[in-house]
Amino acid sequence: MKIDIRLNTDLKDKISAYFGKFLKKEDFIDLELVKLMVQITNKTGLEVSVVLNRKGMVKDILVNEKERTDLTNLEKGENSLSGLRLIHTVPKGDSNLSAIDRATLINYKFDCVCAIGASITGMVGAHVGYLNGNNIDIVFVPNILYVNKYGLLDRIGKYDVGERSRSTNMISNMVRQQRAVLVMAEIDKFDDIVTDIRELEGLAETAGINVVDKLWQKRSKPDPKYMIGEGKLDDVSRAVQIGGADMVIFDNELTGSKINNLETALGVKVIDRSMLILDIFAQRAESREGKLQVELAQLKNSLPRLNGLMESSGRFGGGVGMRGPGETKLELNRRVINEKITRKEKELKQVKKTRELNRQNRKHSKKKTVAIVGYTNSGKSTLMNLLTKANVYAKDELFATLDTTSRNLWLDFNREIILVDTVGFINKLPHEFIDAFSSTLEETRYADLLLHVVDLSDPNYKKNMEVVDAVLKKIGAKAPVLVAFNKIDLLPGFIEVPGMKDSNTVYISAESNINIDELKVKILNLTK
Secondary structure, eight states, X not given: OEEXXXXXXHHHHHHHTTTTOBOOTTOSSOHHHHHHHHXXXXXXXXXXXXXXXXXXXXXXXXXXXXXXXXOTTSOOOSSSOOXXXXXXXXXXXXXXXXXXXXXXXXXXXXXXXXXXXXXXXXXXXXXXXXXXXXXXXXXXXXXXGGGXXXXXXXXXXXXXXXXXXXXXXXXXXXXXXXXXXXXXXXXXXXXXXXXXXXXXXXXXXXXXXXXXXXXXXXXXXXXXXXXXXXXXXXXXHHHHHHHTOSEEEESSOOOHHHHHHHHXXXXXXXXXXXXXXXXXXXXXXXXXXXXXHHHHHHHHHHGGGHHHHHHHHHHHOSSTTSOSTTOOOTTSOHHHHHHHHHHHHHHHHHHHHHHHHHHHHHHHHTOOEEEEEEBTTSSHHHHHHHHHOOOOOOOSSTTXXXXXXXXXXXXXXXXXXXXXXXXXXXXTOOHHHHHHTHHHHXXXXXXXXXXXXXXXXXXXXXXXXXXXXXXXXXXXXXXXXXXXXXXXXXXXTOOOOTTOOSTTEEEOBTTTTBXXXXXXXXXXXXXX
């Protein structure tokens, strides 16, 4: 039960007295209760909501701002109706079911949702919505005082027996995939909002999440409690309700306390960009080294936010942001997590020694090493497969591959090199990633040549190149760079960029096998 603090003591006591009370089972709603609900709405402008079960018991009472009905304490039904009906007032007399009413009916699987119009002259009427297969049936009640004569409860029984199977299939299809609202607070710089939110959407889709809405806000500085302002938080809450979202994903890095505050306010799980990226890594890691690196990154990512995350961790369980080989119970104290970090770092040092041994063996063979680098989804794995028949997993999605692959490549009859495919880079790469994946990224430090694959069809390819260059600089990669501008087959009437054609650049299509021989010649010349 949540009662707005603006309600005076007398009205608060009157409405609170109905909590847990059994009304007449044969009535759709108690008329005295309806009159009180309308009275409160007319005096305060607040929306009053009552939840009843089929026995007539008042399960919950909520008094909130219009379209802010807080149902976070109610459990959503699974594959059948919840056995609950939601009845609420609407200020200013408009009783038509809103988008939130319709979404609430579907997402919480209520028996029905009833909106009662309230105005200073009394009750205008009501609209009652029921699920009916893939549709919502709506009944108009001209005068709520006669609502019990419309046989509205009979419609619930009929639906639940005769129509459940069709609705069950509909609802099951809707909830099978996690649904998320994406949020971004753009601080100080306001030029890349659309690009950044689209990239976050790509990450969410890669993680198997259905994006139902995207919102952003320009701010001079982050809100200390929520990252975004409370007005925008209202918009996010509304989007969660309308879209039936069970998760909100922020593009910004969030502290544990902000995550806890947001989850409390929104009633759904909240993660940030770093947690989403690490979740994708957890899904993609296959080798022992990859799994170790993901687990270490997740431990390091959770450590600074531990206090806030401990408060929120039990609320919505695991899943996206906390699964995979690095999944760990956040009730573990800081000392235990530090011990696990130390242990994983020791294990990765052993992996690092193995890699070093492999590099020494390659040096003895006198074969040159070429490391493929680039922004995620630029076509690195597709190129690797084309050149070496490596059969590396390649798909049009972010971080399609995670584990490093090495293959021999013959450039001509006399020259053989070792081609190494590395994990893709991305903007705002979590620092935990670079630390944890240092043994993998070292391949770029010891390579004789870096083959930088660029998706030329991406309008932001120049910015993506800058991101890759910055990461390479951070990890100390100093080898010569051959830039392969990829996906030219996606650019009709393609013309090479003036001033960018030289011995260190080549224009190719790995998918369509365009200019690959030219690429091999340039690799050959640069590795002599």
